[in-house]
């Protein structure tokens with residue numbers, strides 16, 4: 001084994017890490033906003049709202065990310081980065097919508113009834129009483145969903161985006177030191193997952209008292 | 211209060227049901243219910259599980275909407291427009307069996323939240339009143355605690371205080387002690403008893419017959435969606451008029 | 466009135482929309498898909514074969530891992546936890562790469578795509594299934610173990626005859642959900658050149674250049690396969706939420 005190759009290729013790895021972090025951050029933000037919005041709409045009493053969200057969730061969830069990615073890139077002709085981001089966001093937002101909707105089901109109906117009875121308007125009940133409780137309960141599954149975004153961002157290498165996983169293959173092609181590169185990148189992914197988990201625990205402590 | 215009970219036709223009742231029908235799908239839950247409650251009266255609603263007590267209570271503040279009949283509360287006949295009014299809803303306090311308090315807010319914020327949002331009170335105003343009332347029910351030291359850190363009895367007392375801070379004209383209680391351990395029931399009933407003495411109009415669904423006997427002006431007995439019997443507490447307990455009420459009392463008094 | 470009626474209307478509306486989309490796409494060169502269909506079907510068979518093999522291996526290895534995590538002595542337990550969490554935190558492509566690239570170091574020769582794919586997918590399946598099985602085992606009440614134990618069964622016998630069958634029943638929805646997950650993950654063996662359904666579509670497209678026809682077909686096939694299975698999950702446990 002030759003770990004020196006990691007040092008020689010440090011810039012390549014750092015660039016890949018940077019791109020993975022950037023793609024993941026944008027995709028996490030996007031899928032969180034879209035997924036939460038859809039989850040909220042899906043929890044409204046109206047039949048059409050609920051079933052529309054269900055249909056979106058089913059459609060997105062049952063097709064692999066790579067399939068969406070290639071469709072966006074090769075068929076619809078998006079550039080690589082937008083195609084990657086749209087694929088990631090459309091995919092994960094479906095899962096997050098489901099997580100949010102199941103969060104709503106855990107809030108006892110007394111909560112919204114009590115708030116409405118106190119004279120709060122429907123939207124105030126939603127924002128001040130329901131949403132905070134939903135977020136409090138879904139922090140753990142939301143954390144896994146965010147980590148899932150980082151993992152899925154690796155598929156974007158298939159359309160030539162030089163993120164971390166791409167660099168593994170690049171180093172293998174140049175030096176046949178793919179094993180070392182793959183090990184290093186694996187460690188980096190672990191660190192990213194850990195960072196997300198820690199950040200989410202911190203948020204949970206900060207806003208929901210543990 | 212007893213004076214009010216004597217002057218029956220002096221004023222319009224604060225709550226009036228006229229042939230109210232409520233269905234849940236195929237289920238007929240309230241069957242032509244008529245009810246009059248005078249301001250200041252304490253009404254205990256009892257009856258077997260599933261008889262429609264909660265539904266009756268929830269119709270008063272519009273949590274459930276009847277399909278036919280009229281419900282008049284504080285002189286206003288309930289319709290969409292009336293129920294959209296925050297002030298109308300805020301004047302009817304409600305305490306559930308459980309989950310009344312907002313678990314993500316401290317006791318203080320639970321109490322001051324709606325007064326500030328709905329009534330536009332300043333923080334200082336709302337907190338001042340909250341402290342005062344909490345003190346009175348013996349919860350002064352729990353002001354910064356989260357509901358999860360309180361006992362069931364403490365939670366219910368805090369929930370009552372929260373409702374009172376809206377200065378309600380009517381208080382509704384849906385089995386407020388049913389989820390409590392026996393030793394906590396008393397501390398909640400004590401608070402409710404004081405409230406009754408202060409002249410608050412109260413509708414209480416409960417199985418606490420001791421409380422009913424002592425505090426209630428009127429007992430409403432329901433069975434299968436009908437009000438079977440309405441009677442002053444004393445006569446309801448000493449000689450119930452109907453066979454169904456007799457059977458029910460037999461069960462709850464000597465179980 | 467009529468949640469059922471609304472549901473029927475909703476489905477009819479969806480069908481109508483799908484029908485309209487299909488109608489407006491009628492002039493595409495569907496003959497490309499038709500002519501390539503024997504090749505595509507064989508590739509779909511490869512996807513399913515990879516799924517079935519990796520889930521089968523994953524069940525066995527996952528059971529061992531779950532038992533190690535639940536009942537193992539400290540050293541073994543930490544190894545199991547480390548493996549499970551490592552695999553679940555890392556992109557599946559990385560696992561595939563890692564297996565592919567590490568083979569020369571570990572066994573002295575390059576693995577070809579098939580064994581590399583199967584090993585990598587089985588490693589992934591065993592980590593995820595270990596967690597499914599662990600949840601299933603945890604769902605068996607303690608009293609069951611104690612009863613079996615006190616009636617004279619040994620630890621292994623208790624595990625095999627008492628805990629495992631009940632756990633299997635409780636975890637069936639999660640198991641099918643992860644079967645679907647593995648089916649979708651097989652598309653990633655693309656990176657080491659295995660001709661699964663996904664790569665087959667790409668290959669045919671490289672030759673015929675009919676992207677709309679082929680990629681729409683791909684989406685439809687993946688959707689129908691996974692959706693049908695996820696319906697089964699719903700039926701078994703309406704409250705189950707899929708997370709991957």
Ligand SMILES: Nc1ncnc2c1ncn2[C@@H]1O[C@H](COP(=O)(O)OP(=O)(O)O)[C@@H](O)[C@H]1O
Nearest residue numbers: 234237239257258259260261262263264265266
């Ligand atoms: N939201 C609802 N949907 C359908 N049925 C309901 C609903 N709420 C109550 N019911 C039914 O209406 C009947 C009366 O309920 P309720 O008023 O809660 O009775 P009680 O409070 O006397 O136990 C019961 O049979 C109950 O199952």
Ligand SMILES: [Mg+2]
Nearest residue numbers: 263264265384
């Ligand atoms: Mg009830």
